[in-house]
Amino acid sequence: MQIINWILRIIGLAFLILFQVLVLNKLNVSTYVHPYIYPMFIILLPFNMPKWLLLPLAFLTGFSMDLFMLTGGMHAAACVFIAFIRPYLIKFYTPITGYESVSTPSLSELGVVWFTLFTITTIFIHHSIYFLLQVFWLNDIGYLLLKIIFSTLISTLLIVIFAFLFSSRRVRKKL
């Protein structure tokens, strides 16, 4: 069961990266909106994942994005950072009932509100680091902030929609 889960995760990651490279990167809606949804892979990893595995996995996820986008290690740096603070975020967002019966951050079991809050925080940190590394100097801080905010909102929206689509019908009815 565990192995099947992991195979599904890897297929999901491949899909997310292809969707990112072939669809989202070609949209060019505006220079302020540049969504990245592939961090969804890191968001959906199990809660009890050991950190020695979590950090290198996040690094590889970001680095594969860097290979496609020719961005050096910017995605890798942002991904390693969100993987590092993930345990603290999970602790910060503990629901009143705790995480007793839940093993992964799922939309169905923790609810839309919890999932959206967790996602938006993670994505905001990811985008802040990525766009900061990309622009690298702060002479146009308004542009940078607007870009981070708009992109975070769109990315979060897309990730929640994807999470909703991938959940089973039984779960969708429950929501």
Add this chain to the structure above:
Amino acid sequence: MRSFFSFIIRHYTVFLFLLLEFISLYFVFTYNNYQRTFFINSANNLTGNVLNTYGNFQEYFQLREVNDSLINENSRLRAQLEESILFDTASSPISVIDTSGKQLYSYIPAQVIGNSVSEPNNFITLNKGSNQGITENMAVITSNGIVGKVVKVSSNFSVVMSVLHTQFKLSVAIKKNNAMGRIMWEGISPTHVSIIQVSEPGQLFKGDTILTGNNSGIFPPNIMVGTLTDYKKDLGSNYYNLNVKLSTNFNAIKYVYVVRYHLGDERDALENEVIDADY
């Protein structure tokens, strides 16, 4: 010593985190200096093939635009044929080749399979590489204007630094009076660039044409760059800064020409000799 190791083991996540961040940032900073880049990029085979397959699909949806641009270019070239020009018998005919009668520039057609416009540093991936005669530092143009220059080549793919890259450098000239300037992209709008350090541009009007200069070394002269939208004097210096609308639509480039400058090596060697001799 023992307590030192136990300290490291207890806090291994922090050290692992710092190590991975260090590696990432090292890649960022070495990569920005693109000539020293050492790790595989999208010119490598896996990512190149994915982009190529996608490009094959996408081609079908753009046939109409491609046809239009090819027809336009054909008609433009036809107009330059010898039959299309009425020679004044009193004066000598105009020659298009250089003084020694050799070919000066040749053009390798290529297809764009990867492209971005919304990053601060944009690159374009082409489906041809060293097997087809492309080398680094070749200029890339379309029938509408300039595109960029080749920075990395593998056997079947090449990566072009777009004009929309903050490190792209090219000297350009205003068509009507040959005032020189330098292209600089601020990293925001994919349709406009700045031309900086223009001295004494004379009277300028909106819509004035900007062309590539004579001294770029890789770009042929008189290739369209764009049209003037506005300009202002740079306070504190005697230079003018121009805002120019690019004639190339970077969102829609599909087919490009890679320009081979046949005398490039000779020119570089001579110029480097002067620089090395330190006059």
